[in-house]
Amino acid sequence: MMSTPLKVWWHELNTWEPEQARHFYNVTLGWDFQPTALPDGNRYWVAHKEGRAVGGIFQLTQPDFEGIPSHWMTYLAVDDIVAAQTRAEQAGGEILRPAFRLAGVGKLSVVTDPTGAIIGLIEPEGQEAVSRAPVH
Structure with missing residues:
Protein backbone atom coordinates (compact mmCIF):
# COMPACT_ATOMS: atom_id res chain seq x y z
CA MET A 1 0.00 0.00 0.00
CA TRP A 72 12.60 29.92 -1.47
CA MET A 73 10.57 28.29 1.33
CA THR A 74 8.20 25.40 0.67
CA TYR A 75 5.34 24.73 3.08
CA LEU A 76 4.00 21.17 3.34
CA ALA A 77 0.46 20.58 4.60
CA VAL A 78 0.00 18.53 7.79
CA ASP A 79 -3.13 17.52 9.69
CA ASP A 80 -1.81 18.53 13.14
CA ILE A 81 1.06 21.00 13.39
CA VAL A 82 1.84 20.32 17.07
CA ALA A 83 2.07 16.58 16.43
CA ALA A 84 4.19 17.21 13.32
CA GLN A 85 6.62 19.36 15.34
CA THR A 86 6.87 16.63 17.99
CA ARG A 87 7.58 14.00 15.33
CA ALA A 88 10.17 16.29 13.72
CA GLU A 89 12.06 16.60 17.02
CA GLN A 90 11.78 12.85 17.71
CA ALA A 91 13.29 12.21 14.27
CA GLY A 92 16.32 14.42 14.99
CA GLY A 93 15.02 17.72 13.61
CA GLU A 94 14.76 21.08 15.32
CA ILE A 95 11.95 23.59 15.58
CA LEU A 96 13.24 26.95 14.31
CA ARG A 97 9.91 28.79 14.54
CA PRO A 98 7.25 27.25 16.78
CA ALA A 99 3.73 27.02 15.43
CA PHE A 100 1.88 30.31 15.18
CA ARG A 101 -1.52 31.13 13.73
CA LEU A 102 -1.87 33.41 10.71
CA ALA A 103 -5.52 34.49 10.43
CA GLY A 104 -7.20 33.27 7.27
CA VAL A 105 -4.28 30.93 6.47
CA GLY A 106 -3.73 28.48 9.31
CA LYS A 107 -0.96 27.47 11.71
CA LEU A 108 2.61 27.63 10.42
CA SER A 109 5.92 26.32 11.73
CA VAL A 110 9.48 26.12 10.43
CA VAL A 111 11.62 23.07 11.23
CA THR A 112 14.90 21.51 10.14
CA ASP A 113 15.58 17.91 9.32
CA PRO A 114 18.63 16.20 10.92
CA THR A 115 20.84 17.41 8.05
CA GLY A 116 19.95 21.06 8.70
CA ALA A 117 17.62 21.46 5.70
CA ILE A 118 14.76 23.86 6.45
CA ILE A 119 11.11 23.14 5.63
CA GLY A 120 7.86 24.92 6.45
CA LEU A 121 4.84 23.10 7.83
CA ILE A 122 1.26 24.36 7.62
CA GLU A 123 -1.93 23.16 9.20
CA PRO A 124 -4.35 24.97 6.89
CA GLU A 125 -7.47 26.51 8.37
CA GLY A 126 -10.26 23.98 8.08
CA GLN A 127 -8.95 20.42 7.93
CA GLU A 128 -10.91 19.74 4.76
CA ALA A 129 -8.42 22.14 3.16
CA VAL A 130 -5.60 19.53 3.36
CA SER A 131 -7.48 17.12 1.13
CA ARG A 132 -8.13 19.92 -1.36
CA ALA A 133 -4.55 21.15 -1.40
CA PRO A 134 -3.13 21.72 -4.86
CA VAL A 135 -0.24 19.47 -5.77
CA HIS A 136 2.62 21.30 -7.52
Whole structure:
Protein backbone atom coordinates (compact mmCIF):
# COMPACT_ATOMS: atom_id res chain seq x y z
CA MET A 1 0.00 0.00 0.00
CA MET A 2 1.41 3.37 -1.01
CA SER A 3 1.20 6.23 1.45
CA THR A 4 -0.18 9.57 0.39
CA PRO A 5 2.63 12.14 0.03
CA LEU A 6 2.42 15.44 1.87
CA LYS A 7 0.87 18.12 -0.27
CA VAL A 8 2.95 21.13 -1.22
CA TRP A 9 0.75 23.91 0.04
CA TRP A 10 2.67 27.08 -0.74
CA HIS A 11 5.93 28.37 -2.20
CA GLU A 12 7.28 31.58 -0.76
CA LEU A 13 10.30 33.65 -1.69
CA ASN A 14 11.93 35.21 1.36
CA THR A 15 14.08 38.09 0.13
CA TRP A 16 15.78 41.31 1.14
CA GLU A 17 14.92 42.87 -2.23
CA PRO A 18 11.21 42.31 -3.00
CA GLU A 19 11.10 44.96 -5.74
CA GLN A 20 13.89 43.28 -7.72
CA ALA A 21 12.31 39.87 -7.15
CA ARG A 22 8.88 41.01 -8.32
CA HIS A 23 10.41 42.45 -11.48
CA PHE A 24 12.43 39.27 -12.15
CA TYR A 25 9.48 36.89 -11.72
CA ASN A 26 7.14 39.16 -13.66
CA VAL A 27 9.51 39.26 -16.65
CA THR A 28 10.70 35.65 -16.37
CA LEU A 29 7.45 33.84 -15.50
CA GLY A 30 4.71 36.37 -16.24
CA TRP A 31 3.65 36.61 -12.60
CA ASP A 32 1.64 39.58 -11.38
CA PHE A 33 1.74 40.60 -7.74
CA GLN A 34 -0.95 41.78 -5.35
CA PRO A 35 0.28 43.48 -2.17
CA THR A 36 -1.34 42.68 1.14
CA ALA A 37 -0.58 43.56 4.75
CA LEU A 38 0.50 40.95 7.29
CA PRO A 39 -0.91 41.15 10.84
CA ASP A 40 2.35 42.80 12.03
CA GLY A 41 1.92 45.54 9.39
CA ASN A 42 4.65 44.31 7.04
CA ARG A 43 3.83 43.87 3.35
CA TYR A 44 3.47 40.58 1.56
CA TRP A 45 2.98 40.06 -2.17
CA VAL A 46 0.86 37.22 -3.56
CA ALA A 47 2.05 36.08 -7.00
CA HIS A 48 -0.62 35.31 -9.61
CA LYS A 49 -0.41 33.61 -12.99
CA GLU A 50 -3.51 33.76 -15.18
CA GLY A 51 -5.62 34.74 -12.16
CA ARG A 52 -4.42 31.88 -9.95
CA ALA A 53 -2.30 32.36 -6.81
CA VAL A 54 1.01 30.56 -7.35
CA GLY A 55 3.17 31.76 -4.45
CA GLY A 56 4.24 34.76 -2.44
CA ILE A 57 7.07 37.10 -1.58
CA PHE A 58 7.98 37.87 2.04
CA GLN A 59 10.45 40.67 2.79
CA LEU A 60 13.26 39.76 5.15
CA THR A 61 13.99 42.53 7.66
CA GLN A 62 16.58 43.36 10.31
CA PRO A 63 17.12 42.29 13.07
CA ASP A 64 14.80 39.24 12.94
CA PHE A 65 16.37 37.68 9.84
CA GLU A 66 19.93 38.99 10.08
CA GLY A 67 22.40 36.73 8.27
CA ILE A 68 19.72 34.77 6.40
CA PRO A 69 20.16 34.88 2.61
CA SER A 70 17.25 35.20 0.21
CA HIS A 71 15.71 31.78 -0.38
CA TRP A 72 12.60 29.92 -1.47
CA MET A 73 10.57 28.29 1.33
CA THR A 74 8.20 25.40 0.67
CA TYR A 75 5.34 24.73 3.08
CA LEU A 76 4.00 21.17 3.34
CA ALA A 77 0.46 20.58 4.60
CA VAL A 78 0.00 18.53 7.79
CA ASP A 79 -3.13 17.52 9.69
CA ASP A 80 -1.81 18.53 13.14
CA ILE A 81 1.06 21.00 13.39
CA VAL A 82 1.84 20.32 17.07
CA ALA A 83 2.07 16.58 16.43
CA ALA A 84 4.19 17.21 13.32
CA GLN A 85 6.62 19.36 15.34
CA THR A 86 6.87 16.63 17.99
CA ARG A 87 7.58 14.00 15.33
CA ALA A 88 10.17 16.29 13.72
CA GLU A 89 12.06 16.60 17.02
CA GLN A 90 11.78 12.85 17.71
CA ALA A 91 13.29 12.21 14.27
CA GLY A 92 16.32 14.42 14.99
CA GLY A 93 15.02 17.72 13.61
CA GLU A 94 14.76 21.08 15.32
CA ILE A 95 11.95 23.59 15.58
CA LEU A 96 13.24 26.95 14.31
CA ARG A 97 9.91 28.79 14.54
CA PRO A 98 7.25 27.25 16.78
CA ALA A 99 3.73 27.02 15.43
CA PHE A 100 1.88 30.31 15.18
CA ARG A 101 -1.52 31.13 13.73
CA LEU A 102 -1.87 33.41 10.71
CA ALA A 103 -5.52 34.49 10.43
CA GLY A 104 -7.20 33.27 7.27
CA VAL A 105 -4.28 30.93 6.47
CA GLY A 106 -3.73 28.48 9.31
CA LYS A 107 -0.96 27.47 11.71
CA LEU A 108 2.61 27.63 10.42
CA SER A 109 5.92 26.32 11.73
CA VAL A 110 9.48 26.12 10.43
CA VAL A 111 11.62 23.07 11.23
CA THR A 112 14.90 21.51 10.14
CA ASP A 113 15.58 17.91 9.32
CA PRO A 114 18.63 16.20 10.92
CA THR A 115 20.84 17.41 8.05
CA GLY A 116 19.95 21.06 8.70
CA ALA A 117 17.62 21.46 5.70
CA ILE A 118 14.76 23.86 6.45
CA ILE A 119 11.11 23.14 5.63
CA GLY A 120 7.86 24.92 6.45
CA LEU A 121 4.84 23.10 7.83
CA ILE A 122 1.26 24.36 7.62
CA GLU A 123 -1.93 23.16 9.20
CA PRO A 124 -4.35 24.97 6.89
CA GLU A 125 -7.47 26.51 8.37
CA GLY A 126 -10.26 23.98 8.08
CA GLN A 127 -8.95 20.42 7.93
CA GLU A 128 -10.91 19.74 4.76
CA ALA A 129 -8.42 22.14 3.16
CA VAL A 130 -5.60 19.53 3.36
CA SER A 131 -7.48 17.12 1.13
CA ARG A 132 -8.13 19.92 -1.36
CA ALA A 133 -4.55 21.15 -1.40
CA PRO A 134 -3.13 21.72 -4.86
CA VAL A 135 -0.24 19.47 -5.77
CA HIS A 136 2.62 21.30 -7.52
